[in-house]
Structures are given as C-alpha cells and as structure tokens.
Amino acid sequence: MTDTLSPAAERAHATVLLHEAVDALLHAEANPNGVYVDGTFGRGGHSRLLLSRLGPHGRLIALDRDPDARAAAAQIQDARFSLHHARFSEVAEVLAELHVPAIHGLLLDVGVSSPQIDEPSRGFSFRNDGPLDMRMDPTRGESAADFLARADVRTLTEVIKHHGEERFAFKIATALVARRDAGHPLTRTRELAELVGQVVKTREPGQDPATRTFQALRIHVNAELEELQGALNAALSVLAPGGRLAVISFHSLEDRMVKRFITAHSKDEPDRNAPFAPPKALPLRAVARIHPGDAEVAANPRSRSAVLRVAEKL
Structure with missing residues (x-):
C-alpha cells in the first residue's frame, strides 16, 4: 500500500x-x-x-x-x-x-x-514517528532497526532495489551505513524518512521520497x-x-x-x-x-x- x-x-x-x-x-x-x-x-x-x-x-x-x-x-x-x-x-x-x-x-x-500503518508504535509509516519495527508479528523475528544495524551496503542495496524498485538504492544504502558507522544507528521511522529524503531529491508527484524504502524494508523484515x-x-x-x-x-x-x-x-x-x-x-x-x-x-x-x-x- x-x-x-x-x-x-x-x-x-x-x-x-x-x-x-x-x-x-x-x-x-x-x-x-x-x-x-x-x-x-x-x-x-x-x-x-x-x-x-x-x-x-x-x-x-x-x-x-x-x-x-x-x-x-x-x-x-x-x-x-x-x-x-x-x-x-x-x-x-x-x-x-x-x-x-x-x-x-x-x-x-x-x-x-x-490499522498497522496507522499505529505509530508498529513502525510501518513515515508519517508518524515511532520505533523502526515493521514486523507484522512483533513477537517474532528481526525488526527493521535490527536489520539496519547489521546489514552491509551490498545487502541493503539489494533489498531496497528489488523489494522497493528504488533506483537510488545504492545511494540510500551508502547513507544508511555511513550514519551507522558514525555512531548514529537509525531507531525511529522519522529518522529513516529524513535520511532518505536527503538522498532522494526527485520522486513521482504525490509520493514521499521514503515510500519505496519503507516498502522494501517491510517486505524484507516480514519475508x-x-x-x-x-x-x-x-x-x-x-x-x-x-x-x-x-x-x-x-x-x-x-x-x-x-x-x-x-x-x-x-x-x-x-x-x-x-x-x-x-x-x-x-x-x-x-x-x-x-x-x-x-x-x-x-x-x-x-x-x-x-x-x-x-x-x-x-
């Protein structure tokens, strides 16, 4: 969606x-x-x-x-x-x-x-700030924040490109890893949305720059x-x-x-x-x-x- x-x-x-x-x-x-x-x-x-x-x-x-x-x-x-x-x-x-x-x-x-999108604590939406979770079952598996804390540039690029159909996947992945390596790992949805917005300067009319990245991470986290x-x-x-x-x-x-x-x-x-x-x-x-x-x-x-x-x- x-x-x-x-x-x-x-x-x-x-x-x-x-x-x-x-x-x-x-x-x-x-x-x-x-x-x-x-x-x-x-x-x-x-x-x-x-x-x-x-x-x-x-x-x-x-x-x-x-x-x-x-x-x-x-x-x-x-x-x-x-x-x-x-x-x-x-x-x-x-x-x-x-x-x-x-x-x-x-x-x-x-x-x-x-309802999952609309609840900030679930971490699916970039419109409302919340923990970067995205799990459909929050009792099982790895959250989006956990994945971002360990994935390398290549893995992130593949996930964002293939699951989000994002043409700026490599730039986004590089920025994510650079921020993490600088000692500022992402833990909140708004932080991720702001970072992607700084990297992606163009987007289809009416679509937020972070839409495809959020979609990609959600698909990956929930397989x-x-x-x-x-x-x-x-x-x-x-x-x-x-x-x-x-x-x-x-x-x-x-x-x-x-x-x-x-x-x-x-x-x-x-x-x-x-x-x-x-x-x-x-x-x-x-x-x-x-x-x-x-x-x-x-x-x-x-x-x-x-x-x-x-x-x-x-």
Whole structure:
C-alpha cells in the first residue's frame, strides 16, 4: 500500500474489494456449507461478510500473525468461526492440525493493513514517528532497526532495489551505513524518512521520497514474497476441486507473483523433451482479474492500487 494519505484518511479503515472478494469465493456454484479460509484476517472485514453468506453448516478458519487481530476476532461470536495465530504460508499445517482434508475457498489480502500503518508504535509509516519495527508479528523475528544495524551496503542495496524498485538504492544504502558507522544507528521511522529524503531529491508527484524504502524494508523484515509464494503453493494441495483462490495484492511485486503463479498452473505448455506426449492435467483455471471501482477509490484512496486475481482448482 502507498503511504501518502491525509491524517483523516489514515484514521479510517475500509476493507478493500470486500464484496468482490467474497463474491469470488461464494459464487453461484459454490458450496455455502463448505470450509473456507481467510488467510489474512486483519480486522475481520472479509471474514464477517463471509460468515454472513455461509450456510448453517459452513466453517470459516481465519489466520493472522498480528497479535492485534485477536482482539478483533474475539468480537465474533460464531461457532462456525475460529482464528489461528499463524502465517498464511502455514495454511496446510493449520488445516492438518484441525483434521480438515480440503477447503472450498482461500482468501489472501496481501500486504500491510490500514490499522498497522496507522499505529505509530508498529513502525510501518513515515508519517508518524515511532520505533523502526515493521514486523507484522512483533513477537517474532528481526525488526527493521535490527536489520539496519547489521546489514552491509551490498545487502541493503539489494533489498531496497528489488523489494522497493528504488533506483537510488545504492545511494540510500551508502547513507544508511555511513550514519551507522558514525555512531548514529537509525531507531525511529522519522529518522529513516529524513535520511532518505536527503538522498532522494526527485520522486513521482504525490509520493514521499521514503515510500519505496519503507516498502522494501517491510517486505524484507516480514519475508512477504516468500510467504506469498508459500501460500500459493499450498493452495494447490488444500483446495478441493471447484474451490477457489482469491488474492488481493497492492503493488506490482505481489501482483506479478500471483499472475505468474496462476498462469503457470492454468495454461498448457508442451514438454520439449516429449513433444508428442499428451498434455499434463492443469490444476487451476484462471477466473478473473478485478480492480476497485471509481466509487471505492474515491472513498478509500488506499484501494487504488489493489488487484484481485481469482483462480479455481480443477
């Protein structure tokens, strides 16, 4: 998600592509009494609508690695619902523990949520000063400050360039290490934003110079692309025939990964080593690519870069 909104917009939280995502899973031919997984519960927007559409014997299993999601989930008093503190790449393991052999739908709303951005203590935003943390699960792993305290110029350049698609990655990395070596390691979000602003003199209209660097560090600290790839791979094994995968992404790195995954598993590719062999059975069928409508973008500017891709298990 981008991070260039007004304070009023930041305080608001709206579930992106809410009806489109739920409609994609619970379509006309779907089983309302099946088992569904919301792999990114967040504050429960998608989960609540899914529950309202499920039948009396349906089941919704939600996953989230953010401890703050528990408070929101505790407000849902429904025997058909359960929340599990887990990464969405662990969906197969969670289902195995619950003795669920297959599911009828998997929803992934990828990336950082609005409540995470809006809480300064989480360290995701450069608009509000806070500790340089950025972990989706602050109880596990290395914070952004810890990473910056140990990474060399080469490593930082690679992370900022590839995860942030930042053309000034080397200059930013050099400045970060120089400041650290001078005895002033970065520990606050505003310090990082100011340093990047001093290095990056030009940027697209309306975008803060630190946007791409913050994105890159967040993706790295949370292993977001690895998590997404793990969840996509797991979908092939956990979805029942006719079950659907719905993924909402917010930037090009995620969307390209989802697009390539669906394409790779939904299109025939002849085996060059056996050109006359019958084609292999395809595991997926691409269903749809959906963008937010003008009304949603106007009401919630953070939705403007969202893409929903849907595929069905064959």
